[in-house]
Amino acid sequence: MQSKPGGLAAAGPFSAEERAAVYRAITTRRDVRSQFLPDPLPEALVQRLLMAAHHAPSVGLMQPWNFILVREAAAKARMRAAFERANAAASARFAGARRALYDSLKLQGITEAPLNLCITCDRTRGGPVVLGRTQNRDTDLYSTVCAVQNLWLAARAEGVGVGWVSIFEEADLRAELGLPEEVVPVAWLCLGYVAELHESPELEARGWAKRRALAPLVFEGTWGRAPARPDETAGPGE
Numbered sequence: 101m102q103s104k105p106g107g108l109a110a111a112g113p114f115s116a117e118e119r120a121a122v123y124r125a126i127t128t129r130r131d132v133r134s135q136f137l138p139d140p141l142p143e144a145l146v147q148r149l150l151m152a153a154h155h156a157p158s159v160g161l162m163q164p165w166n167f168i169l170v171r172e173a174a175a176k177a178r179m180r181a182a183f184e185r186a187n188a189a190a191s192a193r194f195a196g197a198r199r200a201l202y203d204s205l206k207l208q209g210i211t212e213a214p215l216n217l218c219i220t221c222d223r224t225r226g227g228p229v230v231l232g233r234t235q236n237r238d239t240d241l242y243s244t245v246c247a248v249q250n251l252w253l254a255a256r257a258e259g260v261g262v263g264w265v266s267i268f269e270e271a272d273l274r275a276e277l278g279l280p281e282e283v284v285p286v287a288w289l290c291l292g293y294v295a296e297l298h299e300s301p302e303l304e305a306r307g308w309a310k311r312r313a314l315a316p317l318v319f320e321g322t323w324g325r326a327p328a329r330p331d332e333t334a335g336p337g338e
Protein backbone atom coordinates (compact mmCIF):
# COMPACT_ATOMS: atom_id res chain seq x y z
CA MET A 101 0.00 0.00 0.00
CA GLN A 102 1.41 3.40 -0.98
CA SER A 103 1.69 6.09 1.63
CA LYS A 104 3.67 9.25 2.21
CA PRO A 105 3.82 11.57 5.20
CA GLY A 106 0.59 13.51 5.34
CA GLY A 107 -0.80 11.56 2.41
CA LEU A 108 -3.75 9.25 2.29
CA ALA A 109 -3.65 5.47 2.00
CA ALA A 110 -6.53 3.23 0.99
CA ALA A 111 -8.61 2.29 4.05
CA GLY A 112 -11.45 -0.05 3.17
CA PRO A 113 -12.53 -2.81 5.53
CA PHE A 114 -10.12 -5.62 6.32
CA SER A 115 -10.71 -9.01 4.76
CA ALA A 116 -13.18 -11.26 6.61
CA GLU A 117 -10.28 -13.26 8.03
CA GLU A 118 -8.42 -10.18 9.22
CA ARG A 119 -11.54 -8.80 10.84
CA ALA A 120 -12.17 -12.10 12.57
CA ALA A 121 -8.64 -11.94 13.97
CA VAL A 122 -9.15 -8.43 15.33
CA TYR A 123 -12.44 -9.35 17.01
CA ARG A 124 -10.90 -12.56 18.31
CA ALA A 125 -8.14 -10.59 20.00
CA ILE A 126 -10.75 -8.28 21.51
CA THR A 127 -13.13 -10.96 22.76
CA THR A 128 -10.57 -13.51 23.98
CA ARG A 129 -8.25 -11.02 25.70
CA ARG A 130 -8.18 -11.71 29.42
CA ASP A 131 -6.72 -10.22 32.55
CA VAL A 132 -4.16 -12.80 33.70
CA ARG A 133 -3.14 -13.56 37.28
CA SER A 134 -2.34 -17.28 37.39
CA GLN A 135 -1.51 -18.57 33.92
CA PHE A 136 1.93 -17.03 33.35
CA LEU A 137 4.62 -19.36 32.00
CA PRO A 138 8.15 -18.65 33.24
CA ASP A 139 9.75 -18.39 29.77
CA PRO A 140 11.33 -14.99 29.19
CA LEU A 141 9.77 -12.84 26.48
CA PRO A 142 12.11 -12.31 23.52
CA GLU A 143 13.29 -8.72 23.15
CA ALA A 144 11.85 -8.43 19.62
CA LEU A 145 8.43 -9.40 20.96
CA VAL A 146 8.65 -6.85 23.77
CA GLN A 147 9.54 -4.21 21.18
CA ARG A 148 6.49 -5.15 19.08
CA LEU A 149 4.23 -4.76 22.10
CA LEU A 150 5.75 -1.38 22.93
CA MET A 151 5.37 -0.34 19.29
CA ALA A 152 1.66 -1.26 19.49
CA ALA A 153 1.29 0.84 22.64
CA HIS A 154 3.18 3.73 21.07
CA HIS A 155 0.77 3.76 18.10
CA ALA A 156 -2.14 4.64 20.39
CA PRO A 157 -4.09 7.82 19.81
CA SER A 158 -3.19 10.68 22.13
CA VAL A 159 -4.61 14.12 22.75
CA GLY A 160 -2.86 16.65 20.49
CA LEU A 161 -0.40 13.85 19.61
CA MET A 162 0.97 14.44 23.10
CA GLN A 163 2.25 10.85 23.49
CA PRO A 164 2.54 11.34 27.25
CA TRP A 165 3.62 7.77 27.96
CA ASN A 166 6.84 6.12 29.06
CA PHE A 167 7.41 2.41 29.50
CA ILE A 168 9.40 1.19 32.50
CA LEU A 169 10.42 -2.45 32.14
CA VAL A 170 10.88 -4.30 35.44
CA ARG A 171 12.57 -7.70 35.26
CA GLU A 172 14.68 -7.84 38.41
CA ALA A 173 13.43 -10.41 40.96
CA ALA A 174 14.15 -8.13 43.93
CA ALA A 175 12.11 -5.30 42.40
CA LYS A 176 9.20 -7.65 41.74
CA ALA A 177 9.42 -8.91 45.33
CA ARG A 178 9.21 -5.34 46.64
CA MET A 179 6.13 -4.66 44.50
CA ARG A 180 4.58 -7.92 45.59
CA ALA A 181 5.03 -6.79 49.21
CA ALA A 182 3.52 -3.40 48.33
CA PHE A 183 0.56 -5.24 46.78
CA GLU A 184 0.08 -7.35 49.93
CA ARG A 185 -0.06 -4.23 52.11
CA ALA A 186 -2.53 -2.47 49.81
CA ASN A 187 -4.60 -5.62 49.38
CA ALA A 188 -5.03 -6.03 53.13
CA ALA A 189 -6.51 -2.53 53.23
CA ALA A 190 -8.71 -3.31 50.21
CA SER A 191 -9.96 -6.54 51.77
CA ALA A 192 -10.98 -4.68 54.92
CA ARG A 193 -13.54 -2.73 52.85
CA PHE A 194 -15.65 -5.88 52.48
CA ALA A 195 -17.47 -7.88 55.12
CA GLY A 196 -18.71 -11.41 55.73
CA ALA A 197 -19.03 -13.77 52.78
CA ARG A 198 -18.03 -11.04 50.31
CA ARG A 199 -14.76 -10.57 52.19
CA ALA A 200 -14.10 -14.30 52.27
CA LEU A 201 -14.65 -14.44 48.51
CA TYR A 202 -12.41 -11.40 47.99
CA ASP A 203 -9.64 -13.00 50.03
CA SER A 204 -9.86 -16.15 47.91
CA LEU A 205 -9.26 -14.23 44.67
CA LYS A 206 -5.80 -14.06 43.12
CA LEU A 207 -5.43 -10.44 42.10
CA GLN A 208 -1.87 -10.24 40.80
CA GLY A 209 0.90 -12.30 39.22
CA ILE A 210 3.81 -9.97 39.91
CA THR A 211 6.53 -12.45 40.80
CA GLU A 212 5.36 -15.19 38.41
CA ALA A 213 5.30 -12.94 35.34
CA PRO A 214 8.71 -12.76 33.66
CA LEU A 215 8.15 -9.11 32.79
CA ASN A 216 6.47 -6.34 34.74
CA LEU A 217 5.87 -3.05 32.97
CA CYS A 218 4.74 0.31 34.27
CA ILE A 219 3.13 2.65 31.73
CA THR A 220 3.30 6.21 32.94
CA CYS A 221 1.84 9.57 31.89
CA ASP A 222 3.98 12.71 31.87
CA ARG A 223 1.41 15.41 32.51
CA THR A 224 3.76 18.14 31.28
CA ARG A 225 4.77 16.63 27.95
CA GLY A 226 4.19 18.97 25.03
CA GLY A 227 4.23 22.07 27.23
CA PRO A 228 1.45 23.99 28.95
CA VAL A 229 -0.88 24.16 25.93
CA VAL A 230 -1.75 20.91 24.22
CA LEU A 231 -4.30 20.80 21.41
CA GLY A 232 -7.51 19.23 22.70
CA ARG A 233 -6.54 19.31 26.35
CA THR A 234 -7.52 22.84 27.37
CA GLN A 235 -10.97 21.99 28.72
CA ASN A 236 -10.19 18.50 29.95
CA ARG A 237 -6.79 18.08 31.59
CA ASP A 238 -7.33 14.35 32.04
CA THR A 239 -7.23 13.61 28.31
CA ASP A 240 -3.51 12.84 28.76
CA LEU A 241 -4.46 10.05 31.17
CA TYR A 242 -7.11 8.78 28.77
CA SER A 243 -4.48 8.72 26.02
CA THR A 244 -2.18 6.64 28.18
CA VAL A 245 -4.94 4.13 28.81
CA CYS A 246 -5.36 3.82 25.03
CA ALA A 247 -1.69 2.78 24.91
CA VAL A 248 -2.34 0.17 27.59
CA GLN A 249 -5.22 -1.31 25.63
CA ASN A 250 -3.24 -1.39 22.36
CA LEU A 251 -0.52 -3.34 24.13
CA TRP A 252 -3.03 -5.65 25.78
CA LEU A 253 -4.64 -6.59 22.45
CA ALA A 254 -1.31 -7.02 20.65
CA ALA A 255 -0.18 -9.24 23.51
CA ARG A 256 -3.24 -11.45 23.05
CA ALA A 257 -2.35 -11.91 19.39
CA GLU A 258 1.22 -12.84 20.41
CA GLY A 259 0.11 -15.48 22.95
CA VAL A 260 1.19 -13.22 25.79
CA GLY A 261 -1.01 -12.69 28.82
CA VAL A 262 -1.31 -9.34 30.57
CA GLY A 263 -2.55 -8.63 34.08
CA TRP A 264 -3.22 -5.08 35.26
CA VAL A 265 -2.50 -4.61 38.96
CA SER A 266 -3.86 -1.45 40.53
CA ILE A 267 -3.89 -2.54 44.16
CA PHE A 268 -0.95 -0.37 45.21
CA GLU A 269 -0.44 2.81 47.13
CA GLU A 270 0.79 5.31 44.55
CA ALA A 271 3.64 6.29 46.88
CA ASP A 272 5.03 2.74 46.67
CA LEU A 273 5.02 2.87 42.86
CA ARG A 274 6.66 6.29 42.89
CA ALA A 275 9.36 5.21 45.30
CA GLU A 276 10.13 1.98 43.43
CA LEU A 277 10.37 3.65 40.04
CA GLY A 278 11.83 7.01 41.07
CA LEU A 279 9.08 8.90 39.25
CA PRO A 280 9.31 12.68 38.94
CA GLU A 281 6.35 14.51 40.46
CA GLU A 282 4.74 15.32 37.09
CA VAL A 283 4.73 11.68 36.01
CA VAL A 284 1.71 9.53 36.97
CA PRO A 285 1.97 5.73 37.14
CA VAL A 286 -1.11 4.79 35.11
CA ALA A 287 -0.78 1.02 34.77
CA TRP A 288 1.32 -1.69 36.39
CA LEU A 289 1.19 -4.67 34.05
CA CYS A 290 2.40 -8.23 34.45
CA LEU A 291 3.32 -9.97 31.20
CA GLY A 292 4.24 -13.50 30.24
CA TYR A 293 3.48 -16.22 27.75
CA VAL A 294 0.28 -18.12 28.46
CA ALA A 295 -0.86 -21.49 27.18
CA GLU A 296 -4.42 -21.10 28.48
CA LEU A 297 -6.77 -18.26 29.26
CA HIS A 298 -10.10 -18.13 31.03
CA GLU A 299 -13.00 -18.14 28.56
CA SER A 300 -14.76 -15.38 30.46
CA PRO A 301 -13.50 -12.83 33.00
CA GLU A 302 -12.10 -14.64 36.02
CA LEU A 303 -14.16 -12.40 38.31
CA GLU A 304 -17.27 -13.69 36.56
CA ALA A 305 -16.18 -17.33 36.81
CA ARG A 306 -15.50 -16.83 40.53
CA GLY A 307 -18.91 -15.28 41.16
CA TRP A 308 -17.63 -11.77 42.01
CA ALA A 309 -19.27 -9.82 39.17
CA LYS A 310 -21.10 -10.42 35.91
CA ARG A 311 -20.66 -9.08 32.42
CA ARG A 312 -23.61 -6.78 31.72
CA ALA A 313 -25.78 -7.09 28.66
CA LEU A 314 -24.83 -4.49 26.04
CA ALA A 315 -28.31 -3.36 24.92
CA PRO A 316 -29.40 -1.60 28.16
CA LEU A 317 -26.15 0.41 28.10
CA VAL A 318 -26.89 1.96 24.72
CA PHE A 319 -28.89 5.20 24.64
CA GLU A 320 -29.90 7.46 21.83
CA GLY A 321 -29.53 11.22 21.93
CA THR A 322 -30.00 11.65 25.64
CA TRP A 323 -29.31 9.75 28.83
CA GLY A 324 -31.73 6.91 29.47
CA ARG A 325 -33.51 6.87 26.09
CA ALA A 326 -33.39 3.49 24.37
CA PRO A 327 -32.38 3.62 20.69
CA ALA A 328 -35.33 3.81 18.32
CA ARG A 329 -33.89 1.07 16.12
CA PRO A 330 -31.74 -1.12 18.34
CA ASP A 331 -30.81 -3.50 15.49
CA GLU A 332 -29.22 -0.62 13.58
CA THR A 333 -26.73 0.24 16.35
CA ALA A 334 -24.26 -2.33 15.01
CA GLY A 335 -21.46 -1.00 12.82
CA PRO A 336 -21.13 -1.37 9.06
CA GLY A 337 -20.81 -4.94 7.87
CA GLU A 338 -22.61 -6.40 10.88
Ligand SMILES: Cc1cc2c(cc1C)N(C[C@H](O)[C@H](O)[C@H](O)COP(=O)(O)O)c1[nH]c(=O)[nH]c(=O)c1N2
Pocket residue numbers: 129130131132133206207208264265266267300301302303
Ligand atom coordinates in the same frame (compact mmCIF):
# COMPACT_ATOMS: atom_id res chain seq x y z
C1 LIG B 1 -7.85 -0.09 35.34
C2 LIG B 1 -7.88 -1.55 35.66
C3 LIG B 1 -7.36 -1.98 36.89
C4 LIG B 1 -7.39 -3.35 37.21
C5 LIG B 1 -7.95 -4.27 36.30
C6 LIG B 1 -8.45 -3.82 35.06
C7 LIG B 1 -8.42 -2.49 34.74
C8 LIG B 1 -8.97 -2.03 33.40
N1 LIG B 1 -7.98 -5.60 36.64
C9 LIG B 1 -8.56 -6.59 35.70
C10 LIG B 1 -10.07 -6.65 35.77
O1 LIG B 1 -10.49 -7.34 36.93
C11 LIG B 1 -10.56 -7.40 34.51
O2 LIG B 1 -10.19 -6.65 33.39
C12 LIG B 1 -12.07 -7.59 34.49
O3 LIG B 1 -12.47 -8.43 35.55
C13 LIG B 1 -12.54 -8.19 33.18
O4 LIG B 1 -11.84 -9.37 32.91
P1 LIG B 1 -11.03 -9.57 31.56
O5 LIG B 1 -10.04 -8.44 31.46
O6 LIG B 1 -12.01 -9.51 30.42
O7 LIG B 1 -10.37 -10.91 31.69
C14 LIG B 1 -7.39 -6.05 37.80
N2 LIG B 1 -7.37 -7.38 38.11
C15 LIG B 1 -6.76 -7.80 39.23
O8 LIG B 1 -6.75 -9.02 39.50
N3 LIG B 1 -6.15 -6.94 40.08
C16 LIG B 1 -6.15 -5.60 39.85
O9 LIG B 1 -5.58 -4.84 40.63
C17 LIG B 1 -6.80 -5.13 38.69
N4 LIG B 1 -6.84 -3.80 38.39
